[in-house]
Amino acid sequence: MQTTNTTEQQIIEAARKIFMQRGLSGxxxxxxxxEAGINKAMLHYYYRSKDKLFEIVFAEAVQMLLGRVNAIFxxxxxxxxxxxxxxDNYITSISENPYLPLFVLHEINQNPxxxxxxxxxxxxxxxxxxxxxxxxxxxxxxxxxxxxxxQLMISIISMCVFPFVAKPLLTGVFQMDSARFSAFMEERKxxxxxxxxxxxxx
Amino acid sequence: MQTTNTTEQQIIEAARKIFMQRGLSGxxxxxxxxEAGINKAMLHYYYRSKDKLFEIVFAEAVQMLLGRVNAIFxxxxxxxxxxxxxxDNYITSISENPYLPLFVLHEINQNPxxxxxxxxxxxxxxxxxxxxxxxxxxxxxxxxxxxxxxQLMISIISMCVFPFVAKPLLTGVFQMDSARFSAFMEERKxxxxxxxxxxxxx
DNA sequence: GTCTATAACATGATAGAC
DNA sequence: GTCTATCATGTTATAGAC
Numbered sequence: 001m002q003t004t005n006t007t008e009q010q011i012i013e014a015a016r017k018i019f020m021q022r023g024l025s026g027x028x029x030x031x032x033x034x035e036a037g038i039n040k041a042m043l044h045y046y047y048r049s050k051d052k053l054f055e056i057v058f059a060e061a062v063q064m065l066l067g068r069v070n071a072i073f074x075x076x077x078x079x080x081x082x083x084x085x086x087x088d089n090y091i092t093s094i095s096e097n098p099y100l101p102l103f104v105l106h107e108i109n110q111n112p113x114x115x116x117x118x119x120x121x122x123x124x125x126x127x128x129x130x131x132x133x134x135x136x137x138x139x140x141x142x143x144x145x146x147x148x149x150x151q152l153m154i155s156i157i158s159m160c161v162f163p164f165v166a167k168p169l170l171t172g173v174f175q176m177d178s179a180r181f182s183a184f185m186e187e188r189k190x191x192x193x194x195x196x197x198x199x200x201x202x
Numbered sequence: 203m204q205t206t207n208t209t210e211q212q213i214i215e216a217a218r219k220i221f222m223q224r225g226l227s228g229x230x231x232x233x234x235x236x237e238a239g240i241n242k243a244m245l246h247y248y249y250r251s252k253d254k255l256f257e258i259v260f261a262e263a264v265q266m267l268l269g270r271v272n273a274i275f276x277x278x279x280x281x282x283x284x285x286x287x288x289x290d291n292y293i294t295s296i297s298e299n300p301y302l303p304l305f306v307l308h309e310i311n312q313n314p315x316x317x318x319x320x321x322x323x324x325x326x327x328x329x330x331x332x333x334x335x336x337x338x339x340x341x342x343x344x345x346x347x348x349x350x351x352x353q354l355m356i357s358i359i360s361m362c363v364f365p366f367v368a369k370p371l372l373t374g375v376f377q378m379d380s381a382r383f384s385a386f387m388e389e390r391k392x393x394x395x396x397x398x399x400x401x402x403x404x
Numbered sequence: 405g406t407c408t409a410t411a412a413c414a415t416g417a418t419a420g421a422c
Numbered sequence: 423g424t425c426t427a428t429c430a431t432g433t434t435a436t437a438g439a440c
Contacts, residue, residue: 007405026227026312029434039407044435066375099311106308108370109301110228115374125375145400150376150386151393158364159357165367166359168310172317173268173327174352184352191353198347199401209423231416241425246417411436418429 008046010036012056019057020099023106027054058107062118065104066125068093069157073127079134083156084193090160091189095182102165128153144200152196159192210248212238214258221259222301225308229256260309264320267306268327270295271359275329281336285358286395292362293391297384304367330355346402354398361394 014036018027029050033040047053072086072093094101108115132149139146163170163185171181216238220229231252235242249255274288274295296303310317334351341348365372365387373383 022312023225023227023308025225028432030432040434041408041436042406045405048435050434066371102307102311105304105367105371106225109304110224112370115370119374147397148389148393151390152397154365154372155361155394155397157368158360162360162364162367163356165307165364168314168317169268169307170356172321187350188353191350192357195349195354195357195401198403199397201400201403230414232414242416243418243426244424247423250417252416405440407438407440409437409439412434414431414433416429416431419427420425421427422423422425 007036007038007042010038011043011046011053015053016057016060019054020061020103023103024050024054024058024110058104058114059118061100061104062115064097065100066118070125070127073131079131079138080197082131083196087156087160087192087196088189090157091185091192094161094164095185098164098167101161105165142202145202147200152200156192156196159188159195163188209238209240209244212240213245213248213255217255218259218262221256222263222305225305226252226256226260226312260306260316261320263302263306264317266299267302268320272327272329275333281333281340282399284333285398289358289362289394289398290391292359293387293394296363296366297387300366300369303363307367344404347404349402354402358394358398361390361397365390 011032014032015027018032018035021027022031027050029043030040032053033043036042043050043053047056068090072089073082075082075085077085132153135144135147135149135152138144139149167181170176171178176184213234216234217229220234220237223229224233229252231245232242234255235245238244245252245255249258270292274291275284277284277287279287334355337346337349337351337354340346341351369383372378373380378386
């Protein structure tokens with residue numbers, strides 16, 4: 001995050017906030033202008049159209065969400081430590097931006113073609129693939145229970161991300177307030193780690 | 203699902219389809235009218251306003267999503283069988299309506315107050331709470347590893363629901379087509395069951 | 405670069421004939 | 423009940439003064 005308060009930056013930050021909360025179809029250019037503390041016409045002066053502005057915010061969001069997944073499986077720790085570190089890092093990083101996953105998932109569903117572009121420039125998740133290969137090897141060697149690495153991978157991601165996506169539902173159903181939810185996610189780091197490692201014991 | 207093709211029903215079905223795909227702010231009354239094969243004015247004749255129509259579709263969707271969770275933990279099987287059955291049932295039922303979870307989650311985020319109403323009339327998930335109590339007991343007796351039942355519960359739900367919510371992302375990242383994804387979710391039933399039971403072994 | 409005013413269009417909702 | 427025509431409003435985008 002830059003602290004340079006250039007007008008372009010103010011606009012992008014305002015757009016990020018409004019688009020993330022309300023989505024493309026729910027966001028109003030007036031809301032973004034108000035949030036940025038400038039005139040509505042300025043948005044068009046700097047970024048031409050609502051769609052152009054959205055495209056920038058969305059591409060950045062996809063990078064944050066997916067780039068993070070790959071980065072988290074970087075390094076060459078032993079696989080157990082890698083799982084623990086990845087879960088810890090991912091929950092921490094989403095906590096800092098809890099709207100991000102639902103925003104991206106919703107907008108992809110609205111327009112799946114948008115993803116195609118992202119994947120052309122984007123990473124092919126080399127670290128993630130390497131980690132899945134490693135799991136397959138450990139599985140073959142009998143060090144861990146025989147599992148489909150893809151199923152395992154998606155399970156780990158599900159357990160980390162879904163609670164954020166479903167936060168208002170979960171806090172409603174299980175009668176948590178916001179502080180209780182934060183504590184729950186903090187505890188969740190060690191819960192998921194143990195849960196996964198136990199499940200993998202041969 | 204009724205087969206009575208009364209106009210009211212046609213409208214509700216059309217509204218369900220359009221709202222689920224595009225959300226409240228993305229849906230157009232014209233789209234709903236087209237989908238129902240009737241005139242736009244008829245929508246207002248039968249349901250007064252867009253908000254009224256949405257309220258009906260949304261309330262119904264929440265019931266489908268949450269009522270199902272509770273129903274799935276009904277019955278008095280032994281807890282292991284109950285876990286297996288619940289996972290199997292939940293994945294099957296969401297497969298039949300894959301847009302449902304993301305729709306509900308997105309709209310709750312747009313307007314969390316909407317949920318309050320739903321919980322007043324809605325169920326308090328007696329079966330779910332009973333099951334969590336049972337887990338706590340088994341945990342105390344040493345029959346299963348000591349775990350927080352709430353963390354476990356949310357993990358199970360996460361692993362079943364999240365792949366549907368993230369379908370376009372997962373199929374993109376892991377290069378699956380739609381058929382491959384269906385097969386993946388079918389295999390997932392037994393994967394998640396085994397995964398959870400293994401993790402709970404003392 | 406920044407503002408006000410306004411054009412151009414989309415959309416929810418209603419009036420009124422049949 | 424169903425339709426066409428239209429209103430009223432909201433929203434993106436641009437023109438033009440400063």
